[in-house]
Amino acid sequence: MSVAPTTIRVIIPLAIRKRNGRPKIVPPSDMAPETGGVDPHILKAIAKAWSWRRKLESGAVATMSDIAEAEGVTPPYVGRMLKLAYLAPAVLEKLLIARIAPTVSVKDLALAADLPWAEQARAVFADKENGID
Structure with missing residues (x-):
């Protein structure tokens, strides 16, 4: 009679890559959502900037300070990140569509x-x- 082992070993190949100057452990590409090489933080920051822009334009919030208070960040951070909503259409196309x-x-x-x-x-x-990659 054989006894099943009580320990299971799982091996997941990980890679260490630099993102924004910091080392980051990334999972295999088949396990991670496909972002086409664009850092998910950049995609999230652009989405957040557009959301904030729509809130300001619709009157849902009156100022960047209102957004900062609701998000728990500083007004200068909101001002800096809100600029992402005003990137050139060609840049947004390369980031969001062409990845x-x-x-x-x-x-x-x-x-x-x-x-x-x-x-x-x-x-x-x-x-x-x-041509430099």
Whole structure:
């Protein structure tokens, strides 16, 4: 008569990748939702920015301070992240539809929103457009 082992060993291959300058453990691609290389934090930040923009435009909230209080963040953070709702359509298309990863952090992506639309793609995807990956 054989006895079943009491310990089960599960092996999941993980990789360590740098995201926004920090090491991050990422699961295999078949286990993680497909973001096409775009950091999920960037996608979430863009979605949040558009939600905040709609709330401001509809009158659901009166100020960025109202949003900050409701979200538990600071008004300067809301102001910085709200800029993501004003990225150029070409940049949003590359991020959200083509799923091309930016070469900058979320913070730098928000700063790029201050640039003219014609310059934003070059600032956000600089290395990708020059063939450097």
